[in-house]
Amino acid sequence: MRMSTRTSLHEFVVVSNELVAQETYRMVIDAPQLAARIVPGQFMNLSVPGDNSHVLRIPLSFKRADALAGTVELIYAVVGEGTRRLSQMRVGDGSSAVGPSGAGWWLPRSEGRALLVAGGVGLPPILAAAGMLADARVGFDVVVGARTQARLVYPDVDDVMRYGTPAAAGTGSAESYDPDRALVVTTDDGSAEGSPAAARSAADGMADLMGGRAYAQVYTCGPAAMMCGVARLARARGIACQASLERMMGCGFGACSCCNVALVRGGNALCCQDGPVFDAEEVVW
């Protein structure tokens, strides 16, 4: 059984908050205790000052935590009032984060490559998983899907090819341990592939890679319909699959039971406490 670390309250200051793709922002926050404790796949719950009419916090996954610098890097899309106000926070603004919350990714339980499949703003926790795999010297390939090319966070997508190499900061490796890493980018409208006729889903990209390589573990985060397809493909090949799920959340730390995830064995788990990362075989899709 995975135990989540104790969730607590952290004051943070915005270090940067920039538009990096259509309706998509990168925010770096200074929050040393949170940065030291949060692990890939966990999340935090941010409050945005200035609007008392919306009381709930905003649950966000993260891309990278730098314990030395004391910072956490987030990538988020503006999808509603809360994230719109978040995008207006300026350098030096402060607020609070509740975290680290939930249980994150685990390393593959058998030998072999991993396949990472991200859709939309499912990208940050997938990049966090890539960092975890690089640290553990586990080989992996990556599929990144988006609605359009304009929504792809390019520097970060390309950068995943350098995880675990001397060019990537902080990995401490002398040379790449994973020279054959593949990166596949898909868009729903074909804009990244060059023509509408080339439009493909992330699941299509995944199927292509699985045709040529054997995998021990799939990691996925993205829209529910995409993850359902990814889980089905993994299951058909007998590959273990971890999925990071999203739910409307009240508290984000197990107090209100609002973010239920129906389980195959019956009953409900809580996304915020038992997840957000689940074994795809255990949840009702």
Next chain:
Amino acid sequence: MSTVSMSVDLGGIEMRNPLNTASGTYGNGWQFEGFYDVGATLGAMTCKGVAAEPWDGNPAPRLAELPGSAIMNSVGLQNPGVRAFVDGHGAYLQGVRDRGCQVICQVVGHSIGEYVRAMELFEELAPFASGFEVNISCPNIARGGAAMGATCDGAAEVMRAVRPLTSRPVVVKMAPHDVAEIGRALEAEGADALSLINTIPGMAIDVRTRRSRLARATAGVSGPAVHAIAVRMVWECAQAVSIPICGIGGVATGADAAEMLLAGATAVAVGTANLYDPACAPRIASELGQWAQDQGVSDINELIGAFEC
């Protein structure tokens, strides 16, 4: 530091200060240990509602946020049953009680028989419980809950059935309607205290899809937006009964808690604020103490029902 005596008596539940937590917003306490020392801070805490046997609760989505400082939920009392609850949380809750915070266990059921069975199991298995809160007001289950507590007769019937099963204090969690009449009926059947209000039934319709924003058509509204309604109901109920009341509804500040006391509540439970401001309880307790001191009293009990109209 306040020099005012803050201890209150909620129907035999001796609380070091008036602060309690609203069931369903507080997990079973341990979720808040990263924010403050639960046992050393609160007067009491109320656990999540538990039935004799496990309940799955309602399907997703169970939550919607509303503009105007409110949320609505239809969790439907997901719980593991009394035995698993005691196995999983009993040791922690005993520790909370040992540190001076009273532990109130909430009892739920779909029928009189289920309330009785749950109370029997609690009485047998939960020595750590300082008292019980019988929930006859959950708006999010098809049978039992609010249906049981909707009338004086229904509420009295539940109370009559569970009262003989324990000598520990029994609080009844009331629905937000007819609180004077139903409160009197519960008092007559031996309730030691009343807690009100539960969430207010509401609807949130997605006009694009014409469907509810939650899995069920109706759900319970809570948060700062309902505070004024809750204060009014506490005031009405307090004038109708002589047993103590725990005021619940949109309490997020010391001033909110003070309003509840002035309206006639002996204790105050923090609910929805626990979700978005999980460290709020110690702040509210401290603000309440400061307010009592500013009012020039030596004992917080002097301010209960001190509303002047």
